[in-house]
Amino acid sequence: MDVPIEETDSATLQNLEHKAAHQAFSERWKKTDDSMCRHSMSFHLLHSLRTEFFASYVYLLEKTPLVKLFPVTCEYIEGEKQFYYRAQQFYEDVSASEEGMMGDFVEISHVDLEGSRQFLKRFVGPGLAGTERALDCGCGIGRISKGVLLPIFEKMEMVDMMEHFLLHAHEEYLGDDADRIETYYCYNLQEFMPQAKRYDCVWIQWVACHLTDKDLMNFLMRCKKSLRPGGVIVLKDNMARQGCKLDPVDSSIIRHLDIMRGIIFKAGLEIVAVEKQEGFPEIMVPVWMVAMK
Ligand SMILES: C[S@@+](CC[C@H](N)C(=O)[O-])C[C@H]1O[C@@H](n2cnc3c(N)ncnc32)[C@H](O)[C@@H]1O
Known part of the structure; x- marks a missing residue:
């Protein structure tokens, strides 16, 4: 079916507008998303898991005498x-x-x-x-x-x-x-x-x-x-x-x-x-x- 010229132009225009809006929205959304993530609990959790968990583990090894001393005090040689x-x-x-x-x-x-x-x-x-x-x-x-x-x-x-x-x-x-x-x-x-x-x-x-x-x-x-x-x-x-x-x-x-x-x-x-x-x-x-x- 033939589409009238005016209608085609207006459709293209609408399409472009949508694309631009979508582009603007997605750019904005990406920014929002990043900054939301940065402040969200899950971001902190992830960050903690990546860095602080390891630091805590090392801290535990250093500070908890039981962990550190266990191999020394319980070492067996020939029974x-x-x-x-x-x-x-x-x-x-x-x-x-x-x-x-x-x-x-x-x-x-x-x-x-x-x-x-x-x-x-x-x-x-x-x-x-x-x-x-x-x-x-x-x-x-x-x-x-x-x-x-x-x-x-x-x-x-x-x-x-x-x-x-x-x-x-x-x-x-x-x-x-x-x-x-x-x-x-x-x-x-x-x-x-x-x-x-x-x-x-x-x-x-x-x-x-x-x-x-x-x-x-x-x-x-x-x-x-x-x-x-x-x-x-x-x-x-x-x-x-x-x-x-x-x-x-x-x-x-x-x-x-x-x-x-x-x-x-x-x-x-x-x-x-x-x-x-x-x-x-x-x-x-x-x-x-x-x-x-
Ligand atoms: C530093 S001297 C202290 C002696 C006494 N308590 C004093 O203050 O004069 C430590 C004493 O604990 C004894 N000792 C060390 N390890 C022991 C163990 N696993 N079981 C029994 N006696 C132990 C040693 O033989 C030694 O007599």
């Missing part, structure tokens, strides 16, 4: 967990003396013992923990048993993985007080099962650093069960100023206090007091005392 094996090797060469127990800081032993005595006073006595029996964990030669626990508790038990420390404690270091030691356990704390409902106080000093997070948590759970009514667990250790650090020399982990709190919380214990040990030289890693029930 041996290297973290524990190295500590065992280290202490084999350590002398059974106060110097051996304190490393380079033997001169601060009396400050340490006085700080501990003052801290412990707050949890023992009428209406609090009894004074029948205490357990010294990672006791070494019994420096704390002698200076802090034996003056308060009638009887004591001691546990350490090194036989030569326990022998020295019994035969020499504790003198006549050795008669009040009911049992010396030569055990690794990660395997040690304290008897239930036996102790008024469980003291864990400068040895929690030798246990992995998981083993420490499980050990604390067992210690909780070993408490008599009113009993208290005291953990005293070096605490990192930031994060978590592994010392490959003696195979120990220094944890930030918050990380330690997390482990204690996971063990189902309630922290009743936290105090920094004062009077130690600034170059030393801060030492904190934590009492829990």
